Amino acid sequence: MNKYIKKLVNRSENKTKFKSNSNDNSNDTKKKISTDLQSNLKYIKKQFGNSHDIIYRELNIGCKITIPAVVISINGLVNQRLLDYDLLKRVMHIEIKLKEDFMEYIEKSVITMVDIKTIDSMNDLFDGILSGESVMLIEGYNTAFKMDTRDWKDRGVNQPIIGSVVRGPREGFTETLLTNTALIRRRIKTPRLIFDKINCGQYTKTDIVIAYIKGIANDKIVNEVKNRISKIDIDGILDSGYIEQLIEDEPFSLFPTIGNTEKPDQAAGKLLEGRIVILVDGSPIVLTLPFLFLENIQTSEDYYTRPWYATFTRLIRVLSIIIVVFLPGFYISAQTYNQEMLPTHLFITMAATKEGVPFPAFIEILIMSILFEVLKEAGVRMPRHIGQALSIVGALVLGEAAVGAGFVSNPAVMITALTGIATFVIYSLNDSITILRFAFMILGAAGGLFGMLIGTIFLLLHLVSIRSFGAPYMSPMGPRNNKDMKDTLIREPLWMMNSRSEVISKNTNKSSTNKLINKSK
Structure with missing residues (x-):
């Protein structure tokens, strides 16, 4: 491991721990799902109050022998057609044969949705519903099904306002996390591209994804990023700017030590260099780190032109x-x-x-x-x-x-x-x-x-x-590193840029292509 990464200092817990003033009862989140359907329903309605957007669809599973059940979702966050045809229509017209593996039978043979999980706590139930998923509770069972039925109106993939280019991709990130991860996955087709999800914010419970390429990104930096984000205790995360201010190394410096971009191709380029990308649900701006001063004078279009x-x-x-x-x-x-x-x-x-x-x-x-x-x-x-x-x-x-x-x-x-x-x-x-x-x-x-x-x-x-995050901000000029000087003020040809920065990546060797010179005879 190089000498710069060894200098990465873990921030003390009191610098990254942001105490919340909430007096919520933590015992409520640990409550288990009961076998009594009406008891569960009463508790859920008590927590949600009279919110008009919460839909409680009570139904009977089966056409002859019936079992009471309820499907809970939020209007506007779910795909109603998916609920109607892949869930309600199927479970209401099956013939029930009571047996011990009834829940497994429903999950594997009846419900046709791709993403379905079995949960047993109210905490998981509320998290799923508030994230746009649907939950089905069945009388007599202390577990529930959580199904991914998310579908809401979002802004399409448009040209970003910041960082427009003459030559190069014109796609920009959106406010939808799944769209943003798909834009990156579309460019980097390798199983080594990892998306780790963390939930942050006591009330907003914002989904945060840490993206990196395993084998290229330094594991010590990846673990440090996860550690800092996991220590954040705040009421809500509304934009990636919150994360940037809460985990940066130099909060009182005028200069940003965490980069940001609105362009998927630029984020993919950072990942290939060994950097880490942080995506926040609801924000079209993603964070990149470690971030060096020279990156301020570099644009994605620099690599698409001579x-x-x-x-x-x-x-x-x-x-x-x-x-x-x-x-x-x-x-x-x-x-x-x-x-x-x-x-x-x-x-x-x-x-x-x-x-x-x-x-x-x-x-x-x-x-x-x-x-x-x-x-x-x-x-x-x-x-x-x-x-x-x-x-x-x-x-x-x-x-x-x-x-x-x-x-x-x-x-x-x-x-x-x-x-x-x-x-x-x-x-x-x-x-x-x-x-x-x-x-x-x-x-x-x-x-x-x-x-x-x-x-x-x-x-x-x-x-x-x-x-x-352990990398000298003025690298590779201060301290000087001749090996990394190929992409600084002077941009050498792509075929000569055959190594990654040793202050960031643990794998400095790139797959290189020799310059081919065709001479006519």
Whole structure:
């Protein structure tokens, strides 16, 4: 096992244990199913109250000799046609021959549903019903049948909003867990692809699936992920963002140590690299881990195009990060303290544009940056068509009006617009670099280039100190690993990328294909 995985530190229980304030009686969940059908029915109705969506279909099994039974389901979560033809119609028209294996006979010879289980506790009964399954209780038996009849309205597989591509698959995850696992299984057809399900949330009981490829993913990381998720004790999980915040290594860092994606092909690529994917029912965003800093400048389309252009676009993304983080602070420091850093003609031109502006460089950049964030937030939160119009018109009108009124200079508007656009180039770092932009603006106003240099040193020290599930965040550049440098800022051809990262996967050897060169004679 490599030296990085050995440094994986299990988080203490008090960091991942989130106590719930609920006073629910845990003994109720341990209650067993009784042989008295009416007693069971009375207890179930008491727990559900007067919920109008709970359906109690009482029936008699058999046509001559009859046995009372009841089927319980939730309207809107089940396939009623499946219940009618594969369950009710069959059990109501059979000839009953009382014998000891009656339940086994019903399960194996009468009910034609594919997924059927026998349960004996009220806890399993409630979990099944609330998950969209149907439960059948039979008089005289202390067990029940739990059948998978789930069928609800969901959003179809559409093109994802985030991470759209010119070349490559255009499918995106949905809010339905089974659809998402099928999208991954469709791409990776191997029995080594494992989907482990965990239930989380005291009230929501959200299904969480941990996906990994056995033999490629490191077992120590897989066990650590399961351990952290199993220790979560919270009222509800409504999105994968909950899981991300509850299990990440550096909760106070600006930088994400757990990745996320809305694209099945990207998730499949992470699995093939030895990473782990976490899918949460009800969320179209899946989590990937361990997550390295360089993954922020990588996109799935990089691997579908030729390596030269992929490398060029990655360098553009790195340049965008530098522009967003350092350009406003550099402008402020150059205007305030370090005028010698600018060419003479450029400085004279910029000084001329600032003539009549009552605010120093820091204040005008701060005003324009805050105004841009306001417009961006308004464009996101408002209805789509109105939001787009508001963002475009607002930026043009307010920017022109601010320059015309003499509140800000033209260079301040240009720098704000450039940094704002560059922010969207690296959307996964949108939150981080936006905050860093304001931080370096303050450092540039307080100490000029020296203040920005001090801030850069602390930023780099922070980046090389954090880890993501045992993997150094800046790997393979810090610490440097030449073997893993084939897919960093420069993307080598696919036929040369014949190994996995040794800081993540326990199986670093890939199936490689030699470059074939056909020469005409």
